[in-house]
Amino acid sequence: MKSRRSFLLKTGLSALAFAVPKIESFSGGSPKKFAAIRPVQDGPVLKVALMGLGSYAARVADAMQSCKRAKITGLISGTPSKLESWSKKYAVPEANCYNYETYHQIKDNPDIDAVYVITPNALHKPHALGVAAAGKHVICEKPMSINAKDAREMVGFCEKAGVHLLIGYRMHFEGNTLKVVNMRRDGAFGEIKFFQGLSGFRIGDPNQWRLNAELAGGGAMMDIGIYSINGARYMVGEEPIWVTAQEVKTDPVKFKEGVDETITFQMGFPSGVVASCLSTYSMNYLDKFFLNGTNGYAEMQPSTGYGPIKGRTHQWPLDEPHVTHQTTQMDEMAAIILDGKKASIPVDGEEGLKDMVIIDAIYKAVKTGGKVNLV
Template identity: 70%
Template sequence: MKTRRIFLQKAGISALALNLSPFSPLLGANEELNMNAMDEKPLRVAIMGLGSYGSRVARAMKDCKRAKLVGVISGTPSKIEAWQEEYNIPAKNCYNYETYSQIKDNPDIDAVYVITPNGLHKEHAIGVANAGKHVICEKPMAVNASEAKEMVDACKAAGVKLLIGYRMHFEAKTQEVIKMRMNGEFGKILFFQGLSGFIIGDPTQWRLNYELSGGGAMMDIGIYSINGARYMIGEEPIWVTAQETKNNPEKFKEGVDETIQFQLGFPGGAVASCLSTYSMNNLDKFFLNGLNGFAEMQPSTGYGPIEGRTHKGPLNHPHVTHQTTQMDEMAAIILDGKKPLVPVDGEEGLKDMVIIDAIYKAVKEGRKISLV
């Protein structure tokens, strides 16, 4: 059997990986003071998977107040050496995919952020949980709902927290729209549109390898529209329909979706119409329409500044690097028991996986799939 290191290297794990300090405008004075008082106790994090997104998270953590990068897990010794030098990581906090279970004996690591390919999330997350460390797992949390449920159960059994890398749940402009919806400022919600896509490059990268990715664009970028529909509308969908278009079967092999249009129905009567694709650029837009108002965000989920407006005018919160905010907020969840505005726990990730399973089933069977 191939080792994980060989498996990851053959799959091109080092290829392009496509997937706050608390933002004080949204915090009360007392909450800011409380969080500042706890700055001296950081969440000590090891990153597992040192590809492009792992590097992005590491850079963002340099500005964190509550989270600190203290360890790494990788199958590539040269990457470990480079990270040791750049982030001042001691050798005792460095592991590979065969030795990371030994973190159970390392009191200097509190949590591990799993940023390996989707197909390895279950194995790695459960391994971390069994070592007694909290798990932060990049989305999608698994390749299907069954695996996601195993992860949730394993973390509960181990008595550790499982959080999913939903950075947008902490982004200031996104939170402002969610709060407006919660306060009834849009009136009855009628419609949501989510457009998520880009033209993917290197055909040999792991995201186009079904065994590692579990799918195609839906597993990478489409999940943003699924999750966005849920937190923007504020309900859980009760049915899904979906249609797939594949124009390049050589690049997008069996099981790897190129473009899927999907629709979600919600109990309050709202409908979501969404597009997930690896073949079109300039698709990063959310639109929420209510009886009394609207919200439009474009870009809506990209790494850079989010731009948005509502019927009341533009959203003007300053941009803070999403992963910085995410890691500080997750530290507060783990260390302080803080309750986020929108959940980021394993159950939240599992809900998205149930919907993704249903979308793939709707494509295959050509019919509406009930989610209740």
């Protein structure tokens, strides 16, 4: 397994050399006031290839069976047995199955409109660029890269290629999340004063790629901490202007150099709002958002899990019906790509880049022990 991952990393990075030359060119009222999301309209179906057939891809694939606007039409994996079993399970023709050395051939395949990149973090950039060079739209799992520099290159490359770059922010389409965001936008909470985001769980297998600095680009922050970063931004409705951060590592054997175990971090916003957050791989039951304003509050727990999302505001419980997040995400992304629909909370490459800039700053703050300005 380790050798296959090394091969993936090498072949993924080598895709850059192949790909780059290809591009030329509120206070009261009824809860109904805060409708969560406009339904996706009927229309053409987005033909999607899944790249990287791991556990999360399996979740996405199963969820897509209920999609109205997105369908699995291609598979990309370095494991022949997965290609065989997945092609049978999801009725994907053998001709639409590729490995990491041949996936560039999707350029000539009209059965594929977009590729959902669900490979290890360090491979997101080379794989996304390879897909874009083939003229296909890119849906990339978060974090979109391992640093802001790579994220900027991804955004620019996809723009030049004339393809969409969307990031897998499933919470941006979740009903209760959107209800809270819409309440905040309509002034239901008054002046926002504080946000708290707790994101963490106890990670298992010490040999998994998420604990490999080379493949993950970090540790808990890259995997789970990004939820509190992104959540703070859409819950507060501003972009942070500074960060501070502190790291605690209790198990240096499991969490080696470059792999963060626990980081507490703070973000300051232009209005004076402060976000206090925690990212960890060593504690369970940490999936909570709390937004406080002069006229009210919103509390969500769980706030970013696979669902259902639960919580309440100062006015009423959060009770939007649960729909599998990835089903909604893929239908909404199909509407963005095919219909030009605008997401209520952006899910484009620029949105992903903003999170990467903040993550870079948090890691810098951990090392320096000081405040890192973002503007």
